[in-house]
Amino acid sequence: MRTVLATTACALALAAGTADAEISDGKVKIAVLTDMSGAYADASGMGSVEAARIAVEEFGGTVAGVPIEIIFADHQNKPDVGAALANRWIDTEQVDAIADVPTSSVALAVQDITRQKNRAFLISGAGAEQLTGAPCSPTTAQWTYDTYALAQGMGKYGVETIGDTWFFVTVDYAFGQALEASLSKVLVENGATIVGSVRHPLGSTDFSSFVLQAQSSGAKAIALANASGDTVNAIKSAQEFGLPQGGQTLASLLMFPSDIRSLGLDAAQGLAMIDGWNPDRDEDSRAFAKTYIARTGNLPSMIQAGVYSAVRHYLKAIEALGADDATAVVARMRETPVNDAFTKGGVLRADGRMVHDMYLMQVKSPAESSGDWDFYKVLATIPGDEVYRPLDAGGCPLARN
Structure with a gap:
């Protein structure tokens, strides 16, 4: 019996060690960086946080055997504030992905950081087409629209x-x-x-x-x-x-x-x-809109629907890989078409642009x-x-x- 217990404990320890190596810090942590008080607060803001939460709940709160955590903050539409938050989140709070980020000047600053530090950047709010131009990043997905x-x-x-x-x-x-x-x-x-x-x-x-x-x-x-x-x-x-x-x-x-x-x-x-x-595109889009309205009292904007979709597709890629390395996860996101309440047949290109109707x-x-x-x-x-x-x-x- 002692031998069996010792062998079982060793196997569990090895399994835990493997999991720790593949999923950093034993959890997947997603930070919604958004506008809580400015011009884009209604179209993104806490509504984007709620959209991310809905995506997480569809996974039962876990992915690849580890919990998923959502945090959020207000970048105040200031690139220096957004950059400081991104650096702190990555360096001290072990954030794996940053999502939303309305205001393109903030997104451009954050993209530099996520590129350098190998973190996923799931853009829904920012629309500058430069994000998928010369400063493009292998860990960026610009999801919803661009100029x-x-x-x-x-x-x-x-x-x-x-x-x-x-x-x-x-x-x-x-x-x-x-x-x-x-x-x-x-x-x-x-x-x-x-x-x-x-x-x-x-x-x-x-x-x-x-x-x-x-x-x-x-x-x-x-x-x-x-x-x-x-x-x-x-x-x-x-x-x-x-x-x-x-x-x-x-x-x-x-x-x-x-x-x-x-x-x-x-x-x-x-x-x-x-x-x-288009919230009335099909049964999936109508169901998501109905769920979102019941929780927030508002129809989701395309930014908020895009946050839901990007986070959901990101989590699907982690689930498939069993790992959360940003470069590998975003590469996996590019391999799989996007089919959900936001779009059908969407494709994430090499430049980070998600192409959809x-x-x-x-x-x-x-x-x-x-x-x-x-x-x-x-x-x-x-x-x-x-x-x-x-x-x-x-x-x-x-x-x-």
Whole structure:
């Protein structure tokens, strides 16, 4: 009996040692780095944390025999704050993956850190296409959208349906600048003229001067190259100054359900936008939306749905490998198509871009809506390989391998 017990104890010790070598620190720790109090708090924030929790719960709270832990913090839309949190999490709290990260300037800073320290970076909130360009990383997955895709969708559609002269109201940081540059290029390629632009600080509350400049430009279309609270405030100001009544059309390049709810369908009806997720696509998307609404009282944004999907796919890769080394796990994520409530047949490329369908949406009128959160009608489903930047066009060194 003593021999059997000793042999069993030795086997268990060896098994534990093997597990420790494959799953670092005996757990998988995912940090949601997000905006808790700024312009993107409603579209990401605690809603992104809840989306990550739903993904973890679908695994029963464990993966590859170890527990999964979710932590979170507010990066305050400041690259130095985000970088400090990322470094602390990795160096002292053994975080394996960082998820979400709205605000592209923060994401670019965090990507440098996760690349150097071999941690998975599951981007859902940040949209700068540079993330999968020259500074791309083998441990990054940019999941939900980017400025290139938004520009391609709106640029081709907008000239035909809105008008051939455009003016930009742009948020003044990496995301807005990239979106304006990308959309301008597509618009011009499709025969439009850019008559001017104005830039505003992130989190602006007074858009009067910016809207007046847009109004005086005489442009048929006013492109709002911003997001969330900035978009809502810009639309409210444009209505106050009578831009829609004067024949100028507002084109929102990035809007979320919380924005539509804040504006109300009377104010938002008719707005066109590009979105990365259709909550009414199929039974899986409707089921996830129903679960999320029951837990939060809100329809998930594409950012929040993207966090759920990215975390879920990351955990599936760990489960398949039985290990959490970031380079190996993200490589496994690239080998397996993404099929879940967010998308069907999604593909994670070598440059870190997850390619999936995008949707040209239009906000319903009050008469068209069937009730709470029934905001959108799909004008077109755009295949991902038609709207995302070609793999060989972004300058990512990994794309050449």
